Amino acid sequence: MIEKILTIEKFGVFNDFNWNRDSTLQDFKEKNIIYGWNYSGKTTLSRIFCSLRDKAIHIDYPEAKFKLRLENNQEFESENLERYETTVFIFNKEYVDAKLTWDSRTELGAPIAFDVGENTTIRSEIGKLEAKIEFAKLRKTATEPVINIFNEYENWRFKEESKAIRLIISNNTIPFDKGHFKAALNSISKDNLDTYIILENKEIEDLKILSNSTNNFQAFDEYILDLKxxxxxxxxxxxxxxxxxxxxxxxxxxxxxxxxxxxxxxxxxxxxxxxxxxxxxxxxxxxxxxxxxxxxxxxxxxxxxxxxxxxxxxxxxxxxxxxxxxxxxxxxxxxxxxxxxxxxxxxxxxxxxxxxxxxxxxxxxxxxxxxxxxxxxxxxxxxxxxxxxxxxxxxxxxxxxxxxxxxxxxxTERNSAREKLKKHLIADFLKNENYFVKKEKSQNAQNWKKLYENYVNKKESIKQEKLDSLKTITKGKDELNKFIQKFLNRDDIEIDVTSDDRFILLRKSRPARNLSEGEKTAIAFSYFLVELESLGILEMQKTIVFIDDPISSLDTNHISQVYSLINSYFFRKNVDLDNPAKVVNCFKQLFISTHNFEFFSFLRDSSQLNKRKKITNPTTGEKQEVPNFGFYQIQKIDTDNSVLKALSKVLKRYKSEYIYLFSLIYKYKQEIENGGEVYDILIPNALRRFLEIYTLMKIPNEPDSVENRIAQLVDNVNNYKTLNHFSHFTTFEKATRHDELIMVLPIACNELFSLLELDVKHFESLKKAI
Known part of the structure; x- marks a missing residue:
């Protein structure tokens, strides 16, 4: 179990984090809930756990370092990631992107086909294998012209040359065909080729004459003359x-x-x-x-x-x-x-x-x-x-x-002449044809062709295994459907399998033409649970699980369903055979992070998450209960730095994000009015989020425009220019333009309170709530 992240260096927004700087920060427990607004660093924190899972520093942070304190006061440094032995499962945006892909090439109006889980990787691997196979086939094809050129000798060139040689050495009176030609090649090589070639035309002509002569001559006596x-x-x-x-x-x-x-x-x-x-x-x-x-x-x-x-x-x-x-x-x-x-x-x-x-x-x-x-x-x-x-x-x-x-x-003489002339003619032909160069190129090409064939066969075999794996994974659609339906709290939605082993989403038994972001999250998270389930309960109880914002893009109706699904999945009865009614934790350590206050509230109030752990006091020997859960908050302290800290008491106390936001803004305004120099990176986000909730609560028929809602609440919108300015920023712009916003925060706060004072009863009730 991980008790502390002692230090984090150069890991995204965690540039220089030290756990021990904050004396209020308690050790991680078995169950840990982390709250933080978007862009505060929740996903970055999940990537530290990804590094533990992958046994390598996350690719986005090559210079990053971190140090952990494990149970029994053991320390573990990121330089030794390959030695980290505990299984880690992480669900985050990266998991969704990696585990869920859909066919963007689907024709207009056709159902969306997608892969989920390992099928996304397998499908990608199949695509890469097919590309490699195609490349190897092209390379194999490229070897064939060289081989075909050389094969011409076997197919017809030797035959034609044999006819010509037979005519020269015997005027077609003795057999000499392609087989004889090839037999002669056994004694001729690239190294001895020139030794068979006769350079003198006279000798060649003499051999031709003798090779074609007949024996019908008489012997002559030699001349013995005594010249005096x-x-x-x-x-x-x-x-x-x-x-x-x-x-x-x-x-x-x-x-x-x-x-x-x-x-x-x-x-x-x-x-x-x-x-x-x-x-x-x-x-x-x-x-x-x-x-x-x-x-x-x-x-x-x-x-x-x-x-x-x-x-x-x-x-x-x-x-x-x-x-x-x-x-x-x-x-x-x-x-x-x-x-x-x-x-x-x-x-x-x-x-x-x-x-x-x-x-x-x-x-x-x-x-x-x-x-x-x-x-x-x-x-x-x-x-x-x-x-x-x-x-x-x-x-x-x-x-x-x-x-x-x-x-x-x-x-004997004629046969010898024929043999010598034959070898000369063959060698001369081979040399003029660059035969041995072509042979060597052909042999190399054949070797490459064989390598490519073997490569293709191996890759085809691997591809088939991958295709078989697709079928194996798609067989688990029933388990996947069970979680998707629980996730979305709908019985009319399910996934089915196409003929090419892809998934399609069915709504009321009809193929869906698109996937909503919520459905994508539901499918990916459901697969995450299926994948984790495949480990088996015993292995799950040895696994660290980190879940980052599983409710992304979901509306309020589905948030409680996600909470319920997590609750029933990780805390189960009928696991302990000796005590079936006992609720068992199906993890070694659980981390859940979220930016959604409502989801956070569900988790914060969960009886299972808040359940204490019974231990025996080592001193007294008495049974006692100790907290087995922790609540934490990720907060930006400047534009490039975030910290993990103990959950704010206000967040613990209030069950409304709205009241929590108001408390932050109200406290900030008081400190400004008392002459303090306050620099709080949270206030721009808090101000905008509060303004969004307040105006939507007052004017619910304008769900998409804070500016329009402000205009309907006031007589002269020009009196709220700075506040209106805040409403224009997107989430990303909020994260990147804090310095600009902070300069006008006091004015924006004054304008907000002027707006609230228009609704006296509501304003007074807010102040009483904090």
Missing amino acids: VADLKLAVTELLKEEPAKDVVIDILESNKDLYSWVKDGLAFEENAETCSFCGNDITTNRITSLNNYFSNASKELRDKISVQRDSINAEIALIKSIEIPKSKNDFTERVRETIDQKINSYKAIKSKYISELNHLLNELTRKEDGNIFNNISISVTEYELKEFEDWISELNEIIRSHNSLISNFE
Whole structure:
């Protein structure tokens, strides 16, 4: 139980409240009634209790602090709200706003549909869930274009590309479809994609040729050639350097090679003849001997060597000319066809160069014989490179080996080419399509889509639970109706449930087209009681209940009903099974605040609220009764500060707000007349409220205009300008313009008493009453 609010700081109008400053302020009891005019701070006080309920400082006062004294002299500070364990229930304007909502979108003339209690929160939560669900669905939909773009590969792009690849690698002779394409993807990833792509167009074309080739070719033998040009050149070089001895020289023969050959051949032919077959002259023995000596000397030997060398060179030329190379590239597999064609076409020039070099050697030998037989001469230099012919033969053999290898391992080679080309085509397609980027985006989108789907499913499930809760709460309409009818003291009004689990108000079994402020209060307060009832009696007896102005917007006829409802609800018989007739308090501690004097009077005079508590005196051991109720007043002491104080003795004594107001104003006027400097924040409100009640009592047919009523009570309204000025202020303006009003209070009081003096008997009876 809360015994005191020791201090309050920066909590609305309670800027600097200290309980102990007022020695007359008694501790809170089990039952507590608090009276205060509007804007005095009643609702603010209820928000302190809201902070206890919510275990957090009220959102409107983030810098606020307060300190309580609980039973057994325990102190509790607002810094430790999360540790406050007692259940607290509060009914105030905030509760009405939070627990009662109606459909402002209802069509004109249609019945007003509303939610009450937890349904207001649940309906709001359902709305928020629906917004979240819709947002998640939109986000899910936003993922689908990315997924759909990627799914095109699965749906048709792979199929179309597979057709193209099948045509390239086999001209449609082997199966290759979407399934084969996807199987190949198992070995290709974003990281190794480039390793499968062939950059050289030549290699790609070779693979295409081999992939589409057939095995109907013959093998070729490699070419084994012993090219002797180097050795022949070396031999000719040596012969050109020789210088034979000139033992017998016949100059004419030395200078004429043809003549030399003719004579040499003729000598063998005519060696034993006596006459020359050519000219018919006699052939002398000396001539024969001279010629034989000439042809048998060193010069002859060199010429013989040259002749032999010439024969070798000619044999080499004949050999080269006899070599047969492949006639057509078409005799070779497609893989080497282009390169073999190049070799075939280049052979003529290669052979020609080689033979030309051999002919050069022959010419050099002739140059030696013709006039240089006894001279040392150097061989003429040429630019011929034997390596060109050797490389040609080597390359030709390489092509032949490649050709032979292919036809001997044709299936393996072709399959390998197809596989390599296939991987290249797939990888190239994937790269050009940014496939792996799209795949990653699609996977991310699918992950998000799945998250959104799960999110939507969870939220839909929660939403369904909330919808089910709506049905559960609306099932309690009978209990709610019971309290509403007691609250309004009417049997012809009740609430019903619509098909979408909203409430509607029925008046005489017909749907209401609007809700009055009183009906709204009745519905909200009835739900408050239903909600509190749901705790069960035992829990209710552990609960602190704070009720702030439950009669707001109700007329006088209903105020007694509210009092009666509170009285019967919180003080019950048939709870104690051992003593059914005993009245039991259905709360731990009860606080009721009000601005309405009539309602306050009901509460003040309640036998249950005023019932004393029986205790045993710890000293004497005797039974005794002690007060178990407290009466308090909230009062503004300046424009920004209010205090909680003991209830004024006048309020305790008088059963009329009217007399209480007059006592305040009369006391104020006396103090002014006695020369005192009185600054009472209550007087402007008291003056206006008294003027309102007095004029309404005198002129009841003008319920809405104090000014009009004053005009009907006096001869010259101009004599009451200041008083009239007070009648123009609204309740809110009264709260915000006290300083302005206080400046003219003495004049206004004089004018009020002048007005009362017009009714002498009434004025005198008022003074006697106080």
